[in-house]
Amino acid sequence: MVARPASVSASERAAEPAPTGLPALGLSGVFQHVAGHAVLNGVSLSVQAKESVLLIGRNGAGKSLLMRLVLGLDQPSAGQVRLFGEELSRLPSRRARALRRRVGAVLQRGSLLDGLTVLENLLLPLRATRMPRADMARAARLVMTQLQLDGMENHLPRALSVGQRRRVELARALVHRPDLLIWDGLTDGLDLPAVREIFALLRAEMEVRGLTVVATDNVTLEAILPEERVVVLDRGRVLFDGSRSALEAAAPSQLELRYLLQGRW
Amino acid sequence: MEPPAASAMPPARFHGLRRTPSSSFSGPVGWLAGAGLAWRSLLECLALYGNIVIGRERLDLPAFTAALRQAGLSILPAVTLVAAALGLILGRQAGTVLESFNFPGVLLFTITYAVVLELVPILVGVLVAGRAGVALAVRHATLVVTGQMDGLLVSGINPIRFVTGPVLLAMVVMSAAFVVWGSLVTVGTAYLWLFLVADVPPYQLIDAVRSTLGPFDVREALAKPFVFAVVIALIATVNGTIAGRDPEAIGEAATRTMIAAVSSILLIDLLFVLWPEA
Numbered sequence: 001m002v003a004r005p006a007s008v009s010a011s012e013r014a015a016e017p018a019p020t021g022l023p024a025l026g027l028s029g030v031f032q033h034v035a036g037h038a039v040l041n042g043v044s045l046s047v048q049a050k051e052s053v054l055l056i057g058r059n060g061a062g063k064s065l066l067m068r069l070v071l072g073l074d075q076p077s078a079g080q081v082r083l084f085g086e087e088l089s090r091l092p093s094r095r096a097r098a099l100r101r102r103v104g105a106v107l108q109r110g111s112l113l114d115g116l117t118v119l120e121n122l123l124l125p126l127r128a129t130r131m132p133r134a135d136m137a138r139a140a141r142l143v144m145t146q147l148q149l150d151g152m153e154n155h156l157p158r159a160l161s162v163g164q165r166r167r168v169e170l171a172r173a174l175v176h177r178p179d180l181l182i183w184d185g186l187t188d189g190l191d192l193p194a195v196r197e198i199f200a201l202l203r204a205e206m207e208v209r210g211l212t213v214v215a216t217d218n219v220t221l222e223a224i225l226p227e228e229r230v231v232v233l234d235r236g237r238v239l240f241d242g243s244r245s246a247l248e249a250a251a252p253s254q255l256e257l258r259y260l261l262q263g264r265w
Numbered sequence: 266m267e268p269p270a271a272s273a274m275p276p277a278r279f280h281g282l283r284r285t286p287s288s289s290f291s292g293p294v295g296w297l298a299g300a301g302l303a304w305r306s307l308l309e310c311l312a313l314y315g316n317i318v319i320g321r322e323r324l325d326l327p328a329f330t331a332a333l334r335q336a337g338l339s340i341l342p343a344v345t346l347v348a349a350a351l352g353l354i355l356g357r358q359a360g361t362v363l364e365s366f367n368f369p370g371v372l373l374f375t376i377t378y379a380v381v382l383e384l385v386p387i388l389v390g391v392l393v394a395g396r397a398g399v400a401l402a403v404r405h406a407t408l409v410v411t412g413q414m415d416g417l418l419v420s421g422i423n424p425i426r427f428v429t430g431p432v433l434l435a436m437v438v439m440s441a442a443f444v445v446w447g448s449l450v451t452v453g454t455a456y457l458w459l460f461l462v463a464d465v466p467p468y469q470l471i472d473a474v475r476s477t478l479g480p481f482d483v484r485e486a487l488a489k490p491f492v493f494a495v496v497i498a499l500i501a502t503v504n505g506t507i508a509g510r511d512p513e514a515i516g517e518a519a520t521r522t523m524i525a526a527v528s529s530i531l532l533i534d535l536l537f538v539l540w541p542e543a
Contacts, residue, residue, distance in 0.1 A: 073418060100421045109412040111417075114411070125420040
């Protein structure tokens, strides 16, 4: 049983013409099977440039898998995943690399390279840019300052706390100034004040550079503003797609949503 | 829309490399897929070296230095010890043969030829496979298992160029150097034994080296470690990359790499032997 949300459904959104150019992210009828089980069941979603979307749902709802598909780390069983209008999996490797450079990603499992220092990890996305070394180091130090990582340049990831590692991952995702940020596990390892601080930084990036943010979480809605877009994923389907205020209005009247979101704001 | 069956799930494609679970690499088709990945890896490494030569990319010096240490210094004592032991064994056995059959020229020719063209290159290949090859496979598999490979991919880094590129270069350099060093130690030790114990005069030993090793032989002796190193690195890269996300896959990748590398070394050596001389 699927509760129809009060707001615009994901498939309706995906069918809408893009208001300004191509959407930053477009999912169309995405199915994914893992070990014979359907984890995603026809997910459609369109995220416009400069938009921020929080994808929420219980453990196992398919959020992380969806983010892996978006990043091209896995390929869907069926359906299309488009980044800036292009299907990553169909591009030749050089164009895929160029498209990848427009995306920054924070992965749920943590993906810092153990053998590299914090600074070396941050320099990874800049390697392909042919930027002079001094500029690369300057960009890395700037983002470290923004994320309160000063003085940790030569630390190895294993010497950092979970929260610090998440900050380093976010710094690595932002250091090359991507157009789209994929953040899987928004509050993993971070306390609420830290999430708010980071959200303030991201809002500044959105306003100044037009950064698009797609984040997943299974805990909190506190950090987002009432008008920001929330997508609720449940058992591989989009249950709700609309603003936080619309979700708050819809949830009490819809048992399934209320159950999913109980105590989350 | 009706989704396809799970078994029909296409693998992800990234930087032209398919991130595929190891099950897709089983059977004859999987073997071909593995060969394709090896070929692709070789092209990626060659492209990296080409770009370094023309100044479009930089060699990762810390990674290259670490690889030189791993493929070189760490196995230098083992190469030296085994080469010296081999030389003593050959010297001792040759001395026994010379007591019965007094054909020192033929015997020295055989020993020198076998050592320089067969025994030492194979020995070095096995040691490099056991140390640097297995380490490379484990490195790739660990990156996959721990999610660090995903970190490289989302950072826009080609993992083959990043991980295999410096190691392959180091393995080629060190393998060639070890074959020269191993040959010197083995032949030197065998001759020393024959000179001291079997009373073979030094001029006979020097003549044997001169008459045995022509330019073609030296080229072949140096070509073998080069080919072995490339094959070991590619086998390690393929086995590590396709390992899958199960932690046990790291050990399996190491074992598969060792077995495949040693088998390949012997088969390639056979091809060298059977190859018609110009």
